[in-house]
Amino acid sequence: MRILIQILVVAVLAVAGILAWQNRADLPLIGSYFAPPEAGNGERRGGGRPVPVDAEIVSPGLLLDSVRVVGTARANQSVTITSEIAGRIVELRVREGQQVNRGDVLVRFGTAEIAADLTGARSELKLAKQVYDRAEATRRKGLVTRARTEELAQSVAVAEAAVRQIEARIGKFTLQAPFSGRLGFKQASVGALVQPGEPIVTLDDISVIKLDFDVPETALAALHPGQTVLARSSAYPDTPIEGVVSTIDTRVDPTTRAVTVRAEIDNAEGLLRPGMFLTVELVYSRTENALLAPEEAILVVDGGAFVFTIEDGKAVRQPVKLGRRRPGKVEIIEGITAGQQVITAGVQKVRPGADVAVRTAPAGQS
Incomplete structure (x- = not known):
């Protein structure tokens, strides 16, 4: 008995499959895919009421690639203010978050020791110049040789170099803003002994x-x-x-x-x-005047894309070539032109040549 029931079920399914295949063009979901090519030219296949659909007019627009x-x-610009020499901070003109200008003094180190060295170097320079001047005056009288005056001139040059060297070192005891900007957190305080390269403040x-x-x-x-x-x-x-x-x-x-x-x-x-x-x-x-169609209007079968347009109240299947995609929109490169209506909703019940009735006003029309 069970075997007989199974045979009957298989027979019923086989008959249903044969009938479905013979009437495949009239099925609501896949009929449009199996419709004969001549139906795509606007010829009506069968009667009945128009299929209600939503449609939108395809119009050119601006397409951005981003x-x-x-x-x-x-x-x-960004820098961490540090010192080139070891020294003790005696003045710190830093207020966190302060806007400073290029050349503003930010830090001064104690210069008592090096200032004494500078005083001594300047005294030696002064003395060397006096000795040279006396020797030069005596040379004109023939009492001192030219070699001696040249030797004394060299001593003056050495003394001048020593003064310039100490002055350059003193310049490193004052730190200035290298550019205009805003100060960050200070990382040292007045009285701190700072080593070379140690951060003081950011700028x-x-x-x-x-x-x-x-x-x-x-x-x-x-x-x-x-x-x-x-x-x-x-x-x-x-x-x-x-x-x-x-x-x-x-x-x-x-x-x-x-x-x-x-x-x-x-x-x-x-x-x-x-x-x-x-x-x-x-x-x-x-891209100016790119032809953009609603994403829901695009149908893809076997790797090819098409849309349904509306001409004289009938659905027409139009193969299209797609371009770039954007949220909700697809660029149409070939297949349709601006101003044509494409079906955006209800397309599952549409087949080529079928009468359609637009339920909503197409975009771009009042």
């Missing part, structure tokens, strides 16, 4: 922020200085910050296959800080 990456903010010029980010090498040909970038920081999510590309690295990273791009951002308001991460968007290509 990259969105993460970049790192860097100061325009950053953040009036301009350098933003470094990596761009895939595929976009390298389209990059050039002067392009505009838009950056956003999580600290100011609603404030887009505009910058300009200033430099493109001469090398491509062999590991990431990306090139580093540097943009400069005017930071007069001081919103950005070195080390911040920013989301960067760089538009490197613009």
